[in-house]
Amino acid sequence: MPSDVIISGRARDGGAENTTAPSALPLYAATVQAGFPSPADDYLEGALDLNEHLIPRPAATFFLRVTGESMTGAGIHSGDLLIVDRSCHPGDGDIVIAVVDGELTVKRLYRRRGRIRLLAENPRYQPIDINTGQDLHVWGVVIHAIHSFV
Amino acid sequence: MFALVDVNNFYASCERLFEPRLEGVAVVVLSNNDGCIIARSQEAKDLGIPMGEPVHKVKDVLRRERVRVYSSNYALYGDLSGRVVSVLKRFTPYLEVYSIDESFLDLGGFTDPAAHSHDIKDTVLRWTGLPVSVGVGATKTLAKAANRIAKKDPALGGVFIMPDDPDEVLGNLNTDAIWGIGRRLAARLDRIGITTALDLKNADSKFIRARFSVVVERTVLELRGTPCLALEMTVPAQKGIMVSRGFSRRVTDYRDIEAAVATYASRAAEKLRRQGLSTNKMTISLRTSPFSPAPERYANAAGFVFPEATSDTTHMIKAARHCLKKIYKPGLPYQKAGVFLDALEDTRRIQRGLFPPPGVDPDKSRALMKAVDRINADWGRNTVRFAVTGMQRSWAMKQNRKSPCYTTRWQDLKQVGG
Numbered sequence: 256m257p258s259d260v261i262i263s264g265r266a267r268d269g270g271a272e273n274t275t276a277p278s279a280l281p282l283y284a285a286t287v288q289a290g291f292p293s294p295a296d297d298y299l300e301g302a303l304d305l306n307e308h309l310i311p312r313p314a315a316t317f318f319l320r321v322t323g324e325s326m327t328g329a330g331i332h333s334g335d336l337l338i339v340d341r342s343c344h345p346g347d348g349d350i351v352i353a354v355v356d357g358e359l360t361v362k363r364l365y366r367r368r369g370r371i372r373l374l375a376e377n378p379r380y381q382p383i384d385i386n387t388g389q390d391l392h393v394w395g396v397v398i399h400a401i402h403s404f405v
Numbered sequence: 406m407f408a409l410v411d412v413n414n415f416y417a418s419c420e421r422l423f424e425p426r427l428e429g430v431a432v433v434v435l436s437n438n439d440g441c442i443i444a445r446s447q448e449a450k451d452l453g454i455p456m457g458e459p460v461h462k463v464k465d466v467l468r469r470e471r472v473r474v475y476s477s478n479y480a481l482y483g484d485l486s487g488r489v490v491s492v493l494k495r496f497t498p499y500l501e502v503y504s505i506d507e508s509f510l511d512l513g514g515f516t517d518p519a520a521h522s523h524d525i526k527d528t529v530l531r532w533t534g535l536p537v538s539v540g541v542g543a544t545k546t547l548a549k550a551a552n553r554i555a556k557k558d559p560a561l562g563g564v565f566i567m568p569d570d571p572d573e574v575l576g577n578l579n580t581d582a583i584w585g586i587g588r589r590l591a592a593r594l595d596r597i598g599i600t601t602a603l604d605l606k607n608a609d610s611k612f613i614r615a616r617f618s619v620v621v622e623r624t625v626l627e628l629r630g631t632p633c634l635a636l637e638m639t640v641p642a643q644k645g646i647m648v649s650r651g652f653s654r655r656v657t658d659y660r661d662i663e664a665a666v667a668t669y670a671s672r673a674a675e676k677l678r679r680q681g682l683s684t685n686k687m688t689i690s691l692r693t694s695p696f697s698p699a700p701e702r703y704a705n706a707a708g709f710v711f712p713e714a715t716s717d718t719t720h721m722i723k724a725a726r727h728c729l730k731k732i733y734k735p736g737l738p739y740q741k742a743g744v745f746l747d748a749l750e751d752t753r754r755i756q757r758g759l760f761p762p763p764g765v766d767p768d769k770s771r772a773l774m775k776a777v778d779r780i781n782a783d784w785g786r787n788t789v790r791f792a793v794t795g796m797q798r799s800w801a802m803k804q805n806r807k808s809p810c811y812t813t814r815w816q817d818l819k820q821v822g823g
Contacts, residue, residue, distance in 0.1 A: 314487075314492050314533065317811075319818055319820070319821045320821070321820075321823040322820050322822060323822050325822075326823045336818070341534060354425045357426035358822055359822065361822070361823050394534075
């Protein structure tokens with residue numbers, strides 16, 4: 256019986272008893288008794304992991320869901336998934352989650368020459384001015400938005 | 406040098422994280438079944454709402470003061486607790502998770518414990534949104550006392566380092582403020598003139614050992630700065646798994662109780678599999694309220710030993726029904742049932758019997774359970790379950806005021822205005 260696993264490298268002739276049984280092992284770990292190993296074996300790196308790519312600090316990262324159209328100009332649409340990192344320091348130009356009137360809202364942070372504003376990215380929405388002496392509570396910094404097309 | 410890091414009003418703070426409106430508002434969290442108050446925000450404490458109080462006794466003050474009341478949301482608390490621990494681990498690998506909201510850290514080797522503690526506190530707050538207090542001392546007992554002081558006095562900014570000579574501080578603490586000294590023990594100590602933590606520190610340790618116990622003697626030594634309790638960094642292997650819940654109302658019907666017990670058994674089996682364990686023995690317990698009149702007062706338990714260690718839900722449910730039949734008495738108003746699994750072992754090291762029990766194919770069983778766990782992980786708990794666990798679930802725990810599982814369920818994500 257030939258094995259279901261495709262083995263890199265050349266299997267020995269008449270390899271019924273030499274082929275490795277089907278298993279859940281990744282391909283590169285299936286070494287053959289004899290023959291030459293694939294030259295690629297030394298270069299295998301494992302699958303790409305989106306979590307690792309999108310979430311550098313899992314302990315500080317939260318997912319939030321957008322409702323509303325105020326940030327469409329920044330490519331953030333209603334229903335999109337936001338990846339928010341609380342460990343990032345919010346700076347001018349960052350897209351942030353801010354607390355306004357006890358509610359969480361996503362806006363672009365404007366912070367120049369002592370002036371703090373929350374900007375929408377849609378001409379139909381007004382910017383929110385943070386008056387002098389007033390505190391702006393930034394909940395986290397949006398590091399990615401995930402928009403689904405299906 | 407030890408630090409105890411403790412989240413302030415943990416459950417209430419978790420609820421606040423995703424509901425900024427709750428900032429500055431009194432919040433309480435209820436026990437399973439919404440029975441008693443098990444957590445309070447500082448504002449709720451200030452209103453004098455006692456810990457552990459049955460809700461119906463404080464209904465008036467809750468309404469009058471517009472206290473926000475939540476059912477306990479352990480999925481949320483557990484997730485946030487894990488985040489706090491992983492932030493703490495960035496500071497030192499020498500850490501003991503003492504409870505869901507407390508960890509001991511070994512601060513040995515850090516030159517400036519005060520600066521370090523503030524850094525820990527600020528980082529946990531920024532990363533997780535949860536406020537913590539840090540107490541530092543030469544022993545775990547002193548660190549715990551320091552933490553209590555850090556929490557009590559807002560002027561300290563959440564950090565208190567026990568001074569090298571702690572006598573003045575300990576003189577201001579009653580013995581029952583010390584770790585391991587309960588109210589009853591404190592009363593006994595008081596009777597022989599030991600009132601403050603300082604009295605206890607200065608007591609003759611041999612006498613304390615003879616009069617009380619070696620445990621209290623250890624506390625005396627720890628108060629003197631001699632570490633007797635080391636960090637327990639390895640989680641001791643779990644001895645047993647318990648799933649036990651009260652019913653939302655009294656339940657009499659056999660079918661309802663069977664459904665409840667089967668559900669608990671499924672849940673216990675899931676817990677077992679998640680830890681790669683199998684069980685050799687199951688115990689089912691069932692009782693009516695201990696306060697019910699004598700003819701209705703009833704409690705009993707029955708056990709079952711598996712022919713071979715298992716983590717298969719089908720085996721659990723079969724065994725649970727077998728046990729339940731032995732202890733169920735018709736006509737009684739049952740209040741609580743439980744499933745307990747013990748004699749646990751690593752599934753990979755199970756001793757296979759010489760004669761495997763008939764009808765048990767371990768490979769098939771494992772594949773089925775894997776598929777079930779997978780589906781439930783992807784689609785939410787109980788997407789796939791056994792029919793015997795019931796469809797109506799009128800007995801299920803009452804949790805009318807639970808917040809969404811913001812961090813563990815896709816459909817529960819917090820909505821932000823855009």
